[in-house]
Amino acid sequence: MVNMLDAGHIWHEEAATQLLLSTAQPRIRFKKFTVNEEKEDGADWLWWWVDRDGTSYGLLVQAKILKRKGKRWSIDFTYKTKGDDRTQLSKLIRAANRFEVAAAYVLYCGDPEYRATLACDRTHGDALCKERDRVGVSTISALVAETAVSRYGKDSGVAAFHDAVPVEDIANPDSLDTPIVPLARGLAEDFDRFLRQPQTGSRRVAKELLRPVQQIRNGQFAGAAVMQRADPVSGAFFQDIPNDYGHFSVPYLTHMLRGLRADAPDYVRDVLEGRTPPAWVTDHVGGIVVIPDADAPSTTAGRIAGGVERLILLDSPDAPQPLRDHPGQVA
Template identity: 35%
Template sequence: MTNSSPTLQQVLEQARNAAYQFMVKGETSGLDWDEETITNLVLAEAYPLVKVVPFTKLQEGGDKRLKERGAGMGADWLWWWVGDDGASFGMLVQAKRLKKDKNDGWLIDFGYKSGKQWQDLHATADALQVAPSYALYLGSPNYRKPVGCGVKDHPSDYEQCERCIRKSVSFYPSVLADGIGVEAAVAYRQSIPMESLADPQADTETPNAQKWMVGLTPELQEFMTTEAAGTPQAVARQLVSKARERRSLQLTAIEETLTRDDQISEDLMFESLPLDQGHLPAPYFLQILRGLRRTPPGYVLNALSGGAPVGLDTANLAGLVIISAGSFN
């Protein structure tokens, strides 16, 4: 009898559980925890399916494209999900923790520095042509009281809600934070548990979002309505689904939806994407799905072969995260 290797979903679940246990111990002991500690713990627990390339000070030389526009770097880690068929999805991830005041009021500081941090995150993602996103560290379910995760008939004992526990480490598309922030409880309910990103059966589309097909090409309709071919596609689709859910609820007139050809990379999985935006700060299909490629960038391939991520000019990035996503087959 042989031991089978854990799946990526199982590895991410183990990493989330380690972070969850650490946050619980911090809450019960009176010791605090911060974003950097939880990030390091998650990435260390996910090894070796998750490869980490920390950047040295010499590699933090600065991207001229950003410096010329006066932008800083707002994200901690550049994540690439790489499938065994070469399909890849890139996202710039900034960590945010849930804080509570003395009156149990919630705060996730998306609007830090009057929105400049959010703007820097998006400027960097634009330069790197990846999807900007948040990693939300939300503590234990008891810490989040009295706000639940939104499931019907929520248990009175919050520690008995599996979904609340899984959401202790979640992801959230930054386009929904809209520069100056969004209500923390809304972000919590709409966030995606980390291990769910690698779930081939995950279906985050609400009925309203499923009906929202404005401007979608047949190729995109198939992408949004059929089971993902692999983890990179699943991650991208789930993030887009959250934006589509918000868009479907906006009570605005439907404007003519345009598409554009993106000439940046021949490896983009979708060469033409809708510019539907509504009241969101950016065209969400374009902002998120530009990170979905048929092959990973050269700096990812360099890192996978043991070399330096040559060609990735950054400033104040902690490093590069490469997830060996494998396939669903």
């Protein structure tokens, strides 16, 4: 992104993906398919974290650029395909149902110089929002984007950027993991413990993606949280959570946490063990990329060895890839 800016141009997600894949091989493994479902699904990839014990968290992800035009900053969450009245955002949230995961965005936001005129005066610790470290490639739940659009309209890009979490930080064991305080009371013991106690690996990722969503819900004038229990999702880590909507379009706890699994889905295992996933997966993704934890040995004999593996299923052959290499780690 910085190189393109230095050359006087904006970056493009497709070019960044091609550069990353060609440069990172053979460290990462990837395979492309011919299907392109982005028009229908509004998504670029299906993204999984897989722990050594099989605990996994999945997201259906669309990549977006934080764009500037004069003094206006925007992210086109409400983009519509010609001849289709549905927004890409609404299609993304609906399409996540196919894989029973959360819908999310990865945001390409440039460097601090690019963001110098961004009008967000809120802070993150001691840093202004626009000056945060590592925020050039960040992620948010689609529910955060949905709320930003309904509250701020054309200024939704700045609001969403403020709530976005750097990709490196969502699984960072060194960053502060403060409790999430829900509105609902009488939660199941395992779910309450997840919210209030520090987490690692896939559980940490799920918690950090949920955090901004829960903060938005806590600020909504939608009455007390609904205590009715949601229908359990087969294989989900938590089977007893409230069916609370707040002002979101879907029950937010179910949506955000259905992708947290005690075991990786079979099609994820297929990829890790060298098999081709079934047609219902390959018909809806344009490629598969497996990125192992930098400190972990390679996966062998069907086992997930050491640390966390990050599995990304690209939904378009040219879909953007948000991860950036740093010395000693894969971001």
